[in-house]
Amino acid sequence: xxxxxxxxxxxxxxxxxxxxxxxxxxxxxxxxxxxxxxxxxxxxxxxxxxxxxxxxxxxxxxxxxxxxxxxxxxxxxxxxxxxxxxxxxxxxxxxxxxxxxxxxxxxxxxxxxxxxxxxxxxxxxxxxxxxxxxxxxxxxxxxxxxxxxxxxxxxxxxxxxxxxxxxxxxxxxxxxxxxxxxxxxxxxxxxxxxxxxxxxxxxxxxxxxxxxxxxxxxxxxxxxxxxxxxxxxxxxxxxxxxxxxxxxxxxxxx
Ligand code: 2OP
Numbered sequence: 001x002x003x004x005x006x007x008x009x010x011x012x013x014x015x016x017x018x019x020x021x022x023x024x025x026x027x028x029x030x031x032x033x034x035x036x037x038x039x040x041x042x043x044x045x046x047x048x049x050x051x052x053x054x055x056x057x058x059x060x061x062x063x064x065x066x067x068x069x070x071x072x073x074x075x076x077x078x079x080x081x082x083x084x085x086x087x088x089x090x091x092x093x094x095x096x097x098x099x100x101x102x103x104x105x106x107x108x109x110x111x112x113x114x115x116x117x118x119x120x121x122x123x124x125x126x127x128x129x130x131x132x133x134x135x136x137x138x139x140x141x142x143x144x145x146x147x148x149x150x151x152x153x154x155x156x157x158x159x160x161x162x163x164x165x166x167x168x169x170x171x172x173x174x175x176x177x178x179x180x181x182x183x184x185x186x187x188x189x190x191x192x193x194x195x196x197x198x199x200x201x202x203x204x205x206x207x208x209x210x211x212x213x214x215x216x217x218x219x220x221x222x223x224x225x226x227x228x229x230x231x232x233x234x235x236x237x238x239x240x241x242x243x244x245x246x247x248x249x250x251x252x253x254x
Contacts, residue, residue, distance in 0.1 A: 002186065002247040003162040004135075005105065008147075008171035009114035010092070011218070012190055013235075014124060017211075018093040019085075026085050027075065034069050036210035040217065041065035043175070046115055046146040055144035057117035062089050090123040094130055101235035102133040105242065107249050111136040113156055113169075115146050135250070136160060148179020156185075168245070170238065174222040181226035189228035190235060193219040 010016050016039050023038075024031030042058075042065035049055055056064075063086050070077065077085075102110060110133055114121055118139045125131040138159050140152045147153070156167055164184030171177050172190040181187045193215045201212055221228070230241055 001166060002168045002242075002245055003166040004109040004111055004156065004160045005168045005170065005242065005247070006111045006113050006138075006156055006160075006185075008169075008173055008176050009112050009116055009121065009124065010173075011192075012170060012172045012176075013094055013098045013112070013130065014092040014128070015095050016092060019088040022088040023085055026077070026081055027070075027073075030073060033210045034073075036214040037069040037072065038065055040214065041068050043218070050146045050149045055146075057119075057141055058115050058139075058146075059117045059120055062086060062120075090120055091127050092124060094128045095235065097235040098130065101238050102130060104239035106133070108242070108247050109135045109160065109162075109250050111138060111156070111160060113138045113140075113147075113153070115140050115152075117141055148175050148182070150179070150183055153180060153183040153185065168242070168247075170235075172219065174218060174220055177228050178222045178224050178226040181228060186230075187228040188230040188232060188238065188241060189221060190238075191221075191231050191233050194233065195220060 007013050017035060020031045020035045023034045027034060042062050045061045045065050046058065049061065066082070066086055112121065112125070112134055116124065116139055118141050121137050121139055125134065125137055131137070136159055138155050140146055140155065142155050143151045145151050153164070157163055165186070167185045168188060169180040169185035170188045170190065171180060172192050177187055177189045198215050198220065201215070202208060205212060232238060232241060
């Protein structure tokens with residue numbers, strides 16, 4: 001029986017591309033490049049920090065990655081502008097399918113497990129108004145190690161009391177899908193960019209831009225042995241998928 005449905009945050013519920021507008025306003029003509037390199041570097045730094053045993057929270061990682069990215073363009077913005085751009089990560093927009101899906105799943109134990117720091121996640125769910133849907137919003141801060149390190153996924157059982165095979169984990173991040181599956185969760189992958197659509201995009205492009213590279217590197221299923229149990233194209237299809245599973249309802253308050 002599934003006792004908890006646990007969502008990844010960045011890229012799954014929240015659109016990391018939505019920082020693009022703030023970045024484009026700050027650095028005209030460079031929005032797409034900065035958005036993609038920033039996210040790629042942010043994840044890379046999280047993995048490097050886990051491997052080096054040198055944890056700094058995701059806010060520090062996010063800022064280091066932004067410094068790196070702007071540095072590749074020779075940009076050294078004044079502090080106020082840097083902060084404004086960094087802060088955009090706390091105001092990401094939820095995907096349009098997120099709110100309705102979470103509403104349709106009411107009555108089940110819903111939670112987030114994210115690389116985001118506690119402060120970032122609080123700001124994110126509050127700013128987007130999605131906070132009301134979650135029984136728990138869990139940060140890897142508790143373990144000082146990033147997904148997909150196996151220790152990060154242990155937080156779910158420690159906080160929710162649900163064993164790995166009692167959890168349906170939902171993510172669109174290939175590395176997180178592989179990690180969660182390796183840990184023993186049931187995994188639903190949200191396929192935001194189908195492989196065939198990416199193939200057509202590449203075939204039709206005169207040159208391959210940063211966004212296409214990002215889709216190729218981060219939004220495809222990893223070619224590793226840990227495969228998701230379910231693949232759906234959007235969060236809108238999650239309630240239908242879950243209707244077919246044995247999911248424990250939570251007691252309603254009177
Ligand atoms: C998250 O932890 C993996 O960035 C993604 O929310």
